Amino acid sequence: MTLSALDWTLIFVYFAFVIGVGVALKRYTRTSTDFFQAGRALPAWVCGLAFLSANLGAQEIIGMGASGAKYGIATSHFYWVGAIPAMVFLGIFMMPFYYGSRARSVPEYLRLRFDEKTRAFNAMSFASMTVFSSGISMYAMAKLLQLLHVLDAPFAALGLDPSWIFHVCIVASAIIVLIYILLGGLSSAIYNEVLQFFLIVAGFVPLVYLGLRNAGGWSGIRQTLPPDLTHLWRGFGSASTNAMGVDAFGLAMGLGFVLSFGYWCTDFLVVQRAMAAHSMTAARRVPLIGAFPKMIFPFLVVMPGLIALSVHPSADAPVAAIIQSLGDKTPVINGGDAGLIPYKVDEASNQIVRDSEGRPVRDYDLVIPVLLLRYFPAGMLGLGLTALMASFMSGMAGNVTAFNTVWTYDIYQAYIRKTATDAHYLMVGRLATFFGIAASVATAYVAAQFNNIMDVLQLVFAFVNAPLLGTFLLGMFWKRTTGHGAFTGLLAGTSAAAIHHGLTLPAGAAAGVKGGWFALLHVYPSEMAQNFYTAIFAFTVCFVLTIVVSLMTRPRPDAELVGLVHSLTEKPEEEPMAWYLRPASLAAVIIVSLTVLNILFY
Amino acid sequence: DIRVPIGLMFALMGALLVGYGVRLGLNINLIWGSVLLVCGAFLIVLGTRP
Numbered sequence: 001m002t003l004s005a006l007d008w009t010l011i012f013v014y015f016a017f018v019i020g021v022g023v024a025l026k027r028y029t030r031t032s033t034d035f036f037q038a039g040r041a042l043p044a045w046v047c048g049l050a051f052l053s054a055n056l057g058a059q060e061i062i063g064m065g066a067s068g069a070k071y072g073i074a075t076s077h078f079y080w081v082g083a084i085p086a087m088v089f090l091g092i093f094m095m096p097f098y099y100g101s102r103a104r105s106v107p108e109y110l111r112l113r114f115d116e117k118t119r120a121f122n123a124m125s126f127a128s129m130t131v132f133s134s135g136i137s138m139y140a141m142a143k144l145l146q147l148l149h150v151l152d153a154p155f156a157a158l159g160l161d162p163s164w165i166f167h168v169c170i171v172a173s174a175i176i177v178l179i180y181i182l183l184g185g186l187s188s189a190i191y192n193e194v195l196q197f198f199l200i201v202a203g204f205v206p207l208v209y210l211g212l213r214n215a216g217g218w219s220g221i222r223q224t225l226p227p228d229l230t231h232l233w234r235g236f237g238s239a240s241t242n243a244m245g246v247d248a249f250g251l252a253m254g255l256g257f258v259l260s261f262g263y264w265c266t267d268f269l270v271v272q273r274a275m276a277a278h279s280m281t282a283a284r285r286v287p288l289i290g291a292f293p294k295m296i297f298p299f300l301v302v303m304p305g306l307i308a309l310s311v312h313p314s315a316d317a318p319v320a321a322i323i324q325s326l327g328d329k330t331p332v333i334n335g336g337d338a339g340l341i342p343y344k345v346d347e348a349s350n351q352i353v354r355d356s357e358g359r360p361v362r363d364y365d366l367v368i369p370v371l372l373l374r375y376f377p378a379g380m381l382g383l384g385l386t387a388l389m390a391s392f393m394s395g396m397a398g399n400v401t402a403f404n405t406v407w408t409y410d411i412y413q414a415y416i417r418k419t420a421t422d423a424h425y426l427m428v429g430r431l432a433t434f435f436g437i438a439a440s441v442a443t444a445y446v447a448a449q450f451n452n453i454m455d456v457l458q459l460v461f462a463f464v465n466a467p468l469l470g471t472f473l474l475g476m477f478w479k480r481t482t483g484h485g486a487f488t489g490l491l492a493g494t495s496a497a498a499i500h501h502g503l504t505l506p507a508g509a510a511a512g513v514k515g516g517w518f519a520l521l522h523v524y525p526s527e528m529a530q531n532f533y534t535a536i537f538a539f540t541v542c543f544v545l546t547i548v549v550s551l552m553t554r555p556r557p558d559a560e561l562v563g564l565v566h567s568l569t570e571k572p573e574e575e576p577m578a579w580y581l582r583p584a585s586l587a588a589v590i591i592v593s594l595t596v597l598n599i600l601f602y
Numbered sequence: 603d604i605r606v607p608i609g610l611m612f613a614l615m616g617a618l619l620v621g622y623g624v625r626l627g628l629n630i631n632l633i634w635g636s637v638l639l640v641c642g643a644f645l646i647v648l649g650t651r652p
Contacts, residue, residue: 010615017611024607046604191604192632199609201614202641206634214624377625380634383615 002153007382012589014199014386018180018393019193020551025184032425035185036405037104038276042187045525046194047282048289052297053193053274057137057395061388062144063302066364067453068305069341071243072229073601075305077299080232081256084291084594086264090585091287094265095274097476097496099396100563104275110517113475113564115483116414118340121490122324122379123410125464126268130462131436133552134399135507136444141392142169142444150385173389177397180436182430189401193273196390197293203387204300210375211307222239223309232601245526254532259538262469281583288586295593301432308340308367311374340370356508357464380414400440404432455513457500466535467493467542474546479558479565485550605649615644 003011029035050514072391103109109124111119143166145151151165161554216223222230228242235242236251244251262286264270274286344363353361372384408429417424431475474481502518506527511517515530524530562568579585619635 006618009618013614013618014609017607021604021607025626072624194604195608195611198612202612202638206630209628210626375625375630379619379622380632383619383634 002384003150003382006379006386010379010382011386011389013036013392015176017195017473018176018192019093019232021195022180022183022188025188027185029185029187032140032408032422032429034187035426035429036408038185038187038190038601039132040276040277042190043274044277044282044285045289046190047205047273047277047286049293050190050193051270051286051290051402052144052294052399053197053204053394054189054269055395055400056196057133058393060395061366061391062140062368063303064298065308065367065479067317068302069309069362069364069367070305072225072306073232073298074229074236074242075302076232076601077244077251077255078117078596079298080597081251081592082260083294084263084590086260087287088590089261090265090271090274090290091284091583091589093566094472094476095284095287096280096569097564097566098271098275099277099280100569100572104409105554106271107406108265109564110201110471110475110486111410111414114481114486118471118487119410119414122468123406123414125461125547128271128478129461130359130399131407131439132443134396134403134436134440136447137392137396137399138440139174139296139444139447141173141389143448144149144369144388145169147366161289166448169479170441173342173396174437174441176224176487177393177400178434181397181433184398185429187396190273190276192397193394196394199390200387201293203298203390204304206307206380207371207375208300208303208307211311211371213306214375215307215310219305221310225306229306229309229482234602239525239529244528245524246529246532246576250529250532250536254536258469258535259364259532261473262465262539264537266468268406269398272402272405279567279575280572281577284572285586286581288583290585291590292457292593293529295590295597304371305364307369313338317525317546340367340374342366342370392415396440400433400436403436404429406461407432407436447532459513462531462534463494463501463538466497468536470539470542470546473551474543475565477566478547478550479561479567480550481546482550482553482555482557484553485546485548487541488549490547492545493538496541497534497538500534502535504530515585603649605645609642609645611651612638612645615643616640627652632651 018409028039031039033039059218064075064078065396069079098106098109101109101112103112105123107123110122125254146166146169152162152167155162155165180192184191212218212221228235236246236248239245239247239250246254270287274283277283277286294498305532325387341362341364344361345351346353355361368388372381372388376384408425410434412428413420413425441574467490470493474489501515503516503521505511505520505522506514506524506529508525510517511520514527523532558568580589616635618636619631620639621635623631623635624631624632
């Protein structure tokens with residue numbers, strides 16, 4: 001992929017504005033509250049778009065495009081079942097406790113509600129997880145730019161060794177994110193996430209428009225592809241009759257409840273954006289405002305997968321020509337019966353990868369890059385590539401700001417130096433930003449060297465996350481829950497997730513990192529089904545054991561739980577505003593819209 | 603207001619695309635560049651209201 005001078009200009013314009021926002025905010029970042037909490041002074045719409053954008057990491061754009069090609073429109077379940085209901089629940093029911101308790105982070109809420117050990121468990125696991133996620137984003141971006149040969153021409157012109165491209169991509173992305181977070185803290189990250197959100201939309205709307213035009217619109221796609229790829233719920237009566245290999249219960253309970261509520265309602269990365277709002281009502285509106293564009297996002301990120309699958313290579317734009325423009329070494333590839341989706345090529349042997357039955361394997365991760373190359377001329381290609389980079393960088397920055405807050409408030413201030421000046425904690429936050437990004441860079445290099453280690457790490461974090469929802473639901477809605485109950489439930493839920501994974505396997509997988517490393521009791525139709533049921537088991541064990549241990553231990557007096565538990569907290573007062581802007585009205589519109597979308601694509 | 607820098611960025615990117623515009627028979631640079639220019643101007647107006 002050779003970029004023109006116009007493409008490079010657009011990329012540099014984006015970088016200049018991103019750093020410019022950080023510079024503009026530098027003189028407004030004087031205290032630790034400014035740096036870690038954006039002074040709790042931002043408008044709801046800014047935090048709402050940042051809430052959405054912080055979640056737009058590597059997986060969202062590239063991964064959802066790939067899933068769209070593999071599973072069809074049913075990939076939208078990750079939004080319409082796996083995100084929107086949880087965002088509504090967070091805005092209506094949970095934000096009053098997060099915001100009203102004046103906790104500075106989610107782990108700090110756990111300390112206020114339960115005890116120190118529950119906070120420590122959550123803070124340690126969350127801090128390591130954010131560094132890991134940021135490193136993965138960094139690695140994915142560098143890998144993609146290397147694969148697309150974006151920097152080959154400038155490196156050749158400068159006489160530099162092309163093997164340094166990966167290192168330059170890693171270091172450049174780290175430095176840009178470091179600069180704007182060091183300068184403006186959370187405010188800078190949030191304002192840049194808003195800028196990145198608009199840029200992502202600007203880069204992908206014309207791509208989807210051109211793709212749909214080429215495919216003959218949605219009706220053209222429906223005529224080209226099999227029905228189970230163009231219907232949302234068809235075939236979910238049984239795991240064997242849909243491409244995901246998941247049944248309706250696993251989807252609704254595993255994805256729609258445990259995993260989605262566990263992420264959107266308890267992950268400090270996104271909750272931090274809502275906690276930066278200027279008032280309680282604004283904080284409640286943040287996830288609801290974010291839910292509107294989130295509902296539309298499948299049309300931007302899932303639809304390209306369906307387009308790539310249904311558009312057949314034409315004489316003027318054969319897949320081979322598109323793919324060969326990625327680099328000279330790639331073998332000629334024919335799209336065949338899978339539209340524009342190329343075959344996967346082994347980097348070492350430069351041969352097409354084949355599965356156990358000898359069939360060539362498709363590289364679904366190339367869906368978005370292939371569409372960019374197919375439809376975008378010079379200039380638009382730079383805009384599309386900038387949108388891709390913006391998604392990687394917003395995910396990276398979101399993780400780093402969450403890390404520096406949890407490290408400073410929940411680890412350093414809690415266990416290393418309890419009393420120090422505000423200026424000291426501000427300095428620690430800036431140092432944490434630097435070391436957090438350095439650790440992310442190290443993670444990116446580990447990912448480049450040992451893919452299996454990353455799979456294992458991801459698995460461990462999944463075990464830790466799975467039971468979290470049970471702890472938070474009981475903590476917020478049952479005043480009898482105790483710290484001992486919460487901590488025991490979390491540990492038991494994590495263990496249950498690991499044991500369930502060790503006793504099961506997805507169909508066709510070998511025992512090891514995919515499961516079955518303990519013994520084999522059950523085979524799931526797909527890895528996704530195994531993940532959903534692992535979460536269900538972990539949540540159930542955590543929920544039940546938290547109740548049992550809580551009933552056996554002494555609860556805290558009611559007076560200590562005011563503002564932390566639903567039954568002991570006054571209903572939050574609404575600010576005077578138009579009825580249609582109130583949280584309950586927004587939630588009602590979202591639920592109705594969601595129902596309409598599910599009926600339209602049923 | 604954050605809408606001002608976003609509007610400026612869109613307007614600048616739109617102007618660059620239109621400048622070049624003046625891979626389905628459409629002049630996508632001219633069309634989308636114009637859209638970005640108009641959106642950028644609109645965001646600047648929104649962000650600079652008293």
